[in-house]
Amino acid sequence: MNIVKKLITRYKKFNFKENSRPEHLPIISKNRICGETINLPIALTCQPTKVCSKTCYYARDTTAIKNNLQKQTEVFYLIENNPIHAAKRISKELTGDFLRWNGGGDLTDNTVICINHLAKIRPDVNFWIVTRKPKCALKIKYSKNVYVQFSLDISSKNRLIFFMNHLEKLIQPPQWFVSYQCDKNEILPGIENSGISVLFYHNYKNNTLKPKSYCPLNDAITKNRVKTYPNGNCYTCRRCFSDESLLLKNESKLKLWAVKKPVFMEKNNNDKHIQLRLFASNEKDE
Numbered sequence: 425m426n427i428v429k430k431l432i433t434r435y436k437k438f439n440f441k442e443n444s445r446p447e448h449l450p451i452i453s454k455n456r457i458c459g460e461t462i463n464l465p466i467a468l469t470c471q472p473t474k475v476c477s478k479t480c481y482y483a484r485d486t487t488a489i490k491n492n493l494q495k496q497t498e499v500f501y502l503i504e505n506n507p508i509h510a511a512k513r514i515s516k517e518l519t520g521d522f523l524r525w526n527g528g529g530d531l532t533d534n535t536v537i538c539i540n541h542l543a544k545i546r547p548d549v550n551f552w553i554v555t556r557k558p559k560c561a562l563k564i565k566y567s568k569n570v571y572v573q574f575s576l577d578i579s580s581k582n583r584l585i586f587f588m589n590h591l592e593k594l595i596q597p598p599q600w601f602v603s604y605q606c607d608k609n610e611i612l613p614g615i616e617n618s619g620i621s622v623l624f625y626h627n628y629k630n631n632t633l634k635p636k637s638y639c640p641l642n643d644a645i646t647k648n649r650v651k652t653y654p655n656g657n658c659y660t661c662r663r664c665f666s667d668e669s670l671l672l673k674n675e676s677k678l679k680l681w682a683v684k685k686p687v688f689m690e691k692n693n694n695d696k697h698i699q700l701r702l703f704a705s706n707e708k709d710e
Contacts, residue, residue, distance in 0.1 A: 428472045431483040435467040435493055444505050445498035451510070452517045453495070455527045457641065457650060458552075458658035460520050463487070464503075464529025465496040471530065471557055475577035475607050479627065482528035496529065507538035514538075515546050522550040522665045524658070531560035543567040552665035554603075556580060558587035564598040571665050572600040573622070578607045584682045588675065601669040602678060604637075614684075619677030621669040637672055639663075 445451055455461045466472070466483060486492060503510040514523075525539060531553070543551055547569055554573045555561050561572050576584055584602065591597045603622035606612070615623065616635040623637040631642065644650045644657050651657050663669050 426477045427483045428466060428470070428477040428480050431488050432467045434488070435465065438490060438493065440494055440497045442501050443498055444502035445495070447513075449495075449498075450517055451499050451502065451514055452523070453527060455524065455656070456652040457656045458524045458527065459522070459656055460518065461524040461527030462499065462514065463492075463496050463527045464500045464532075464535070465493060466529055468497070468500055469529040469532055469535075473556065473577055474579040475605055476556070476575075478608075479605065487528055500529070503538050504532065504534045507534045508541050511538045511542040511545065514542055518546065518549055521548065522552060522662075524552045524554065524665075526554040531555045531557050533560065533563065536560055536563045539570070540565045540567075543570045550665040556583065558583050558590070561587065561598070561600065562590050562594065566596040566598050568599070570598060571669060572598045573603050573664055573669070574600055575603050575605065576620075577605040578610060581682045584678065588679060588682075599670060601664075601673045603639075603664075614681075617677055618681040619674035620681070621672040622664060 451462065453461050453463045463482075466480070472480070482488070499510075502513075525535070539551060539553060543565070544567070547567075549569060551567075551570045552573065553561075553564060553570060554575055556575050558574070561574060564570060564572055574584065574587060591600075601621035602619070603624065604618075604620045605624045606626045608626045610626065612618075612623075612633065615633070615637070618637075620637050622639050623635060623642075624639050625631045625642050628639075628642050631638075640661050641650075641657050651660070658664065663672075
């Protein structure tokens with residue numbers, strides 16, 4: 425089921441006005457797992473892949489109700505209309521020592537301007553930027569308090585190749601690392617040597633294979649031990665907005681891993697044995 429497509433259809437029916445977030449209303453949202461976040465509308469910012477279109481947690485539940493969609497839209501137009509002013513407002517609202525950008529939604533050129541300015545005026549805060557858009561990610565300036573999480577899945581590994589090829593042209597690229605979202609029934613031979621920093625299993629279900637990149641949230645959700653804001657699981661782990669994510673990254677291994685064909689588990693109804701099959705994605709998206 426394409427839950428992102430459903431959300432976008434619903435979003436368009438609301439016909440929200442292109443108004444900026446009013447001055448007296450907050451920009452920052454509170455995510456129960458990762459704390460303070462900036463959330464933007466999927467319909468206006470995302471380039472969804474086949475996997476995230478089926479699994480995106482942000483396209484369902486309370487984050488997809490009308491009031492929240494309206495707030496996301498107002499925040500979006502505030503940043504698009506005046507990214508520097510938006511950065512100053514966000515700076516005043518911040519209460520913690522880190523902020524996740526794109527709890528939902530993705531980057532635009534103007535959100536990058538906002539992030540670059542925000543990182544400059546708030547060196548005391550670590551900014552955790554999650555994106556699937558390589559062209560926007562490449563515009564984020566290097567800052568020791570900015571960590572770019574480049575999010576991938578089986579249908580978007582070609583984006584990593586594009587991203588890394590263009591990184592080589594930058595004098596001082598941003599601090600970045602790779603996270604990987606598994607598809608249903610996907611298995612990961614050699615994942616320990618892939619060079620990724622964060623691994624999410626399908627629907628965050630627990631798995632016996634736990635490489636160093638394994639995200640603790642997989643266990644927390646499976647065992648119903650999710651801690652909520654202000655002491656959420658991301659607050660205690662902190663990998664994605666610290667140098668730990670950079671230490672796990674291996675660029676040479678990532679280049680090799682990006683061109684490997686994924687492997688799935690498949691049940692054969694005739695002999696009831698689990699078999700492996702190779703799957704090559706034909707999707708082309710940058």
